[in-house]
Amino acid sequence: MYNTLQTYLFLAALLFAIGLYGVLARRSLIAVLISVELMLNAASINFMAFNRFLAPEPAVGQIITLFIMAVAAAEAAIALSIIITVYRKLKSINVEHVNELRG
Amino acid sequence: MSEFFSLAGLSFLLIVGMTLGGAFIAVGARNIFHNVLGLALSLFGVAGIFLYLNSPFLAMMEILIYVGAICIAICFAIMLSEPLYRPQPPRKPIKLLGAGVGAGLVFLVLASLVRKTAWIPAASRGDDWSVATIGHYLLTKYALIFEAISLILLVAMLGAIVNAKNGRGRTES
Numbered sequence: 477m478y479n480t481l482q483t484y485l486f487l488a489a490l491l492f493a494i495g496l497y498g499v500l501a502r503r504s505l506i507a508v509l510i511s512v513e514l515m516l517n518a519a520s521i522n523f524m525a526f527n528r529f530l531a532p533e534p535a536v537g538q539i540i541t542l543f544i545m546a547v548a549a550a551e552a553a554i555a556l557s558i559i560i561t562v563y564r565k566l567k568s569i570n571v572e573h574v575n576e577l578r579g
Numbered sequence: 580m581s582e583f584f585s586l587a588g589l590s591f592l593l594i595v596g597m598t599l600g601g602a603f604i605a606v607g608a609r610n611i612f613h614n615v616l617g618l619a620l621s622l623f624g625v626a627g628i629f630l631y632l633n634s635p636f637l638a639m640m641e642i643l644i645y646v647g648a649i650c651i652a653i654c655f656a657i658m659l660s661e662p663l664y665r666p667q668p669p670r671k672p673i674k675l676l677g678a679g680v681g682a683g684l685v686f687l688v689l690a691s692l693v694r695k696t697a698w699i700p701a702a703s704r705g706d707d708w709s710v711a712t713i714g715h716y717l718l719t720k721y722a723l724i725f726e727a728i729s730l731i732l733l734v735a736m737l738g739a740i741v742n743a744k745n746g747r748g749r750t751e752s
Contacts, residue, residue, distance in 0.1 A: 478588055478591050479591075481698055482693055482694070484628070485693040486690060487595060487598065487599075489686055489689035489690055490686060491598065491602055491621075492685070492689065493682045493683065493685055493689070494599070494602040494603065494605075494606055494682070495602070496681065496682040496685055497678050497681075497682035498606030500677070500678035500682065501606070501670070501674070501675050501678035501679070503670065504661075506611055506614075506653060506657060506660070507606070507611060507614055509653065510606075510614050510615065510618050510653065511605070511606055513645070514605060514606070514618070514621065517621070517622065517625050517645070520625070520641075521628060524628075524632045524634060524637065525632060527632070527634075528632040528633055529698070530698060530699070530700045530701060531701060531704070532702075532703060532704055532705060533705050534633070534704075534705055534706065534707060534708050535707065535712045535713050535716050536716070538634055538636065539713055539716055539717060539721055541637055542637070542640065542713075543724065543728055545640060545641070545644045546728045546731070546732055547728070547731065548644075548645070548649065549644060549648060549732065549735075550732050550734075550735035550736075551735075552649045552652055552653070553652065553735050553739040554735050554738055554739055556652055556655075557738070557739035557740075557742040557743040558742060559656055559660060560656060560659050560743050561742055561743060561745070563660040568661070569660050
């Protein structure tokens with residue numbers, strides 16, 4: 477009964493909404509990055525659920541989830557190096573202090 | 580409903596609770612280090628969900644890459660940047676309310692989409708879940724995407740190194 481497509485899709489939607497709330501509400505750059513990871517995981521759960529219940533080839537969804545993980549790793553590396561550079565320059569990782577480009 | 584109280588149902592509930600509870604800690608806790616620990620808990624939950632979705636290989640990869648690599652990298656970034664217990668001014672409740680309303684609206688739209696859509700399975704469904712098939716596809720049908728992802732990872736790593744090294748080099752010289 478619990479093992480249906482809708483259960484997993486609701487779970488992924490809830491996880492995505494929590495991550496979106498984190499992106500909108502938190503001020504620390506690292507917290508924003510953590511929330512983005514949660515949203516990427518929600519997308520992975522969606523792919524795996526469709527792969528389990530609908531897709532013709534069970535390998536394809538797993539491959540796409542692997543690609544999502546690789547992109548997430550690249551994104552985390554870049555974002556963390558940017559965070560460290562910003563901290564060296566501004567002595568703060570609060571997103572409201574990063575406004576040097578404001579006109 | 581009684582299926583929820585069997586052993587499999589209870590462990591499924593436990594895993595869902597781990598995922599959502601970890602996610603709430605990850606966005607809700609004030610201390611940034613608790614956020615990372617909540618993220619790790621949530622990712623373990625997601626790995627359990629992948630087990631329920633028939634893919635132990637992806638569950639292992641989730642733990643290896645997300646918990647083992649990304650969470651540790653975030654820990655390093657925390658240690659290299661702001662001091663942990665610096666008190667931060669609380670945000671205005673109106674902004675938090677706006678964020679909550681926005682996220683709740685997105686959830687409502689997604690949930691109604693999930694409910695309204697008639698999901699139709701593919702006409703013929705294969706049952707080849709083995710890791711060997713995944714590897715085979717990665718080197719034949721999806722070889723181009725595989726190479727592109729490899730290139731992205733390489734460029735991202737190089738960019739991260741150059742980016743993080745620049746500031747230090749300039750301050751020394």
